[in-house]
Amino acid sequence: GAGVSQSPSNKVTEKGKDVELRCDPISGHTALYWYRQSLGQGLEFLIYFQGNSAPDKSGLPSDRFSAERTGGSVSTLTIQRTQQEDSAVYLCASTRDGNLPLHFGNGTRLTVT
Amino acid sequence: SQQGEEDPQALSIQEGENATMNCSYKTSINNLQWYRQNSGRGLVHLILIRSNEREKHSGRLRVTLDTSKKSSSLLITASRAADTASYFCAQIQGAQKLVFGQGTRLTINP
Numbered sequence: 146g147a148g149v150s151q152s153p154s155n156k157v158t159e160k161g162k163d164v165e166l167r168c169d170p171i172s173g174h175t176a177l178y179w180y181r182q183s184l185g186q187g188l189e190f191l192i193y194f195q196g197n198s199a200p201d202k203s204g205l206p207s208d209r210f211s212a213e214r215t216g217g218s219v220s221t222l223t224i225q226r227t228q229q230e231d232s233a234v235y236l237c238a239s240t241r242d243g244n245l246p247l248h249f250g251n252g253t254r255l256t257v258t
Numbered sequence: 259s260q261q262g263e264e265d266p267q268a269l270s271i272q273e274g275e276n277a278t279m280n281c282s283y284k285t286s287i288n289n290l291q292w293y294r295q296n297s298g299r300g301l302v303h304l305i306l307i308r309s310n311e312r313e314k315h316s317g318r319l320r321v322t323l324d325t326s327k328k329s330s331s332l333l334i335t336a337s338r339a340a341d342t343a344s345y346f347c348a349q350i351q352g353a354q355k356l357v358f359g360q361g362t363r364l365t366i367n368p
Contacts, residue, residue: 149300178356187346187360188301201355236300246291247356249300 147171151237151250158227158257166222166253170239178247179212179222180236188236194220227257263359264347270365277334279362281347282327288350290323290330295344295361304332304345337366 150169158164170177179191190204194214205211209227214220224231234254238247265280283290289308293301307314307323307330314321320333334341344361351357 176354180358185363188358190355190357193355195354201352203355238300246303246306247293247301249302251298251300 149237149239149248149250151235151253153253154251155254156256158255160229160257161226163223163225164227164255166224166235166237166255168220168222168237168239168250170218170220170237171248172218174239174241174248175217176240176242177214177220178238179220180238181206182234182236182252184233191222191235224255227255229257231255232257264345264362266362267360268363268365270367271337272367273337273339275337277337277341277364277366279332279345279364281330281332281359283330283347283349284328285349285351287325290321291348291356292319292321292330292332293346293348293358295346297343301346334364337364339366339368342366 149171152167175196177194180188181191182188192205192212193201209225212222232255234252236249236252238249240247263282271277287309289306291306292304294304295301305316305319305321307321309325318335323330342365344363346358346361348356348358
């Protein structure tokens with residue numbers, strides 16, 4: 146079946162503009178994660194959705210970052226007033242159960258100029 | 259904050275040799291997971307070891323877990339060029355948040 150799909154795969158934006166990144170998880174997966182990965186670095190947790198529970202937003206670096214998950218499926222990560230330090234690869238992952246292995250998309254590479 | 263840290267940060271070996279990567283973590287766990295990331299791609303799950311297991315095998319992969327030392331190791335035997343990638347360990351922090359270490363960059367030289 147289809148894996149986790151992220152779009153766009155690449156995004157170049159000017160500093161100060163808003164961007165929206167999209168994640169389509171695997172059908173039936175109730176848990177969805179967003180991570181950020183800077184060049185050559187590890188994964189930085191951003192936010193976690195599990196079913197209808199309140200999301201764990203503890204990793205969002207500032208109030209410019211927000212995410213939503215509509216209908217328990219597709220998720221969008223929004224970055225307002227982008228800054229150059231926001232440049233990174235944003236990875237989405239989903240799983241049926243938070244204790245099970247994650248399935249990752251290939252990420253969106255965001256470049257803020 | 260990061261839950262686990264991998265060691266070494268980078269490892270370069272000859273094809274056919276074994277590669278060992280280590281992971282240390284800070285708090286108690288239900289399970290520990292290892293992932294691989296090829297350049298420019300998302301992570302792929304390799305193996306999950308539960309807290310009541312000490313060793314697990316999958317093909318050329320062998321994972322050990324020492325909960326008393328809060329550490330795990332990933333051994334790749336008879337390495338191949340295709341094993342060149344970054345390897346990450348991950349653990350649940352708090353309720354359901356899966357956190358990753360900084361990873362080990364493994365290079366297999368032909």
